[in-house]
Amino acid sequence: MNRYSVFSLIKNALSGHKNWKRAWRAPEPKSHYDVIIIGGGGHGLATAYYLAKEHGIRRVAVLEKGGLGSGNIGRNTTIVRSNYMLPANTKFYEHSMKLWEGLSKDLNYNMMFSQRGIINLAHTPSQMDAFSRRGNAMLIEGVDAELLTTKEISRRVPGLYTGKNTRFPIVGGLCQPRAGTARHDAVAWGYARGADNYGVDIIENCEVIGFIKDGDRVTGVKTTRGEISAPKVGISVAGNTSPVMKLAGVNKMPIEAHVLQAFVTEPLKPLINTVVTWGAGHLYISQSDKGGLVFGGDLDGYNSYAQRGNLPIFEHVAAAAVTMFPNLSRLKLLRNWGGIMDMSMDGSPIICKGPLPGLYLNAGWCYGGFKATPAAGWCFAYTIAKDEPHNLNAAFTLDRFYNGRELDEGGAGPYPAHQ
């Protein structure tokens, strides 16, 4: 692998940037691998990278239906945080945060990881109580958290309306200073380059159309580019989990696919130097390095596999943004897109062995998949390599629903549209 550094930059600048080598190969699929990962997005590529790096398993293929990183890794609002309350979630996302903090160096690829903090706004005294409880739960697990007064929030986020003349006045907030944003595409590219360097085959335009089974045991996959066998097959396909599981003969999952929209405005001068979330509804907003305000809100609220949503949510989310930042009211929206969320029935993810022998599952990320990318890959690789979960993902089982061990962070019950 050609290491990227200031010297390689200078060297290539002198030759007019015409001699950069491609960052990963485009190999033909072989007929057999030790591990097949279905899904060449952030999670799948991270899994392949950690399989090779941490566990020495290098005969790995990552199969991607379209182009590398063309799914949810490029369809999110790039927010990274670990401000959870349930211990299983806090520990897992904090592990992810620690991986993020060393990721650019580990991968020799600039993730543009910017720890600009996240501020969750509270609008009632009881919400402040809930935030102090969550903040304390975070501190107990070694995560950073601080409660903010309205005055402090007003100082940190000057454009935010903190007055009383509104339906939901701000009474305070919870801040995680180490949270932030990262360059989403760079995550896919960095992991792809890192995995490829260890000998992992990344095979694009290779759709899985069926599974090869010996009785119940999965022994390989049928793809649009031929049959490939492997003793271990990992599924990491985000919103397409149910259709892919159906190919393996598993017809029902504790998952519903929903569409989540996100929006980008025209670029502005620096306005918001942190991530702000609204507490009276659902809105999260930050400013990209290009200057566009990136924001999103609720799911559209009905099952969908369309990577686009409908107008009511558009209006709802824009209204919330303008309530928070009245000076945005005349901004134009530049882009809008939808991503398909694999909403699990309790809002928490699934990283486990099974449900069939030879099969491994990484799914149910709801709308928290991006920030989890490093830890999801790390834990999924561990689970595949050792045939048992790591402590960090031991609670993320598929049978927790049946056994009454749901991880319902939001306390919303088994209603994906309300998570």
Next chain:
Amino acid sequence: MIIKCPHCGPREASEYTYVGDAKVIRPDHEDNDKDKWNDYVFMRCNPRGKHSEYWQHTSGCRAFLNVIRDTVSHKISNVILAGPWKIEAKK
């Protein structure tokens, strides 16, 4: 999205509340079978394509509707009143 209510005619989706998969069957109240309850509460077919689902016309007649909608194109092919009435929306 526009949903044709059998009572009120074509109305915007924002008038309706999504209720969920119409194929899940609630077990009898007396039924102790854990598998059946697990299926009802948690397990979903989640099809990519035609989906039979319930919507309630909350800002209209408040009736529960059984809607057949494609989850890829969002195209609605049929709307009937949920329950024993089987009243279809005018095509």
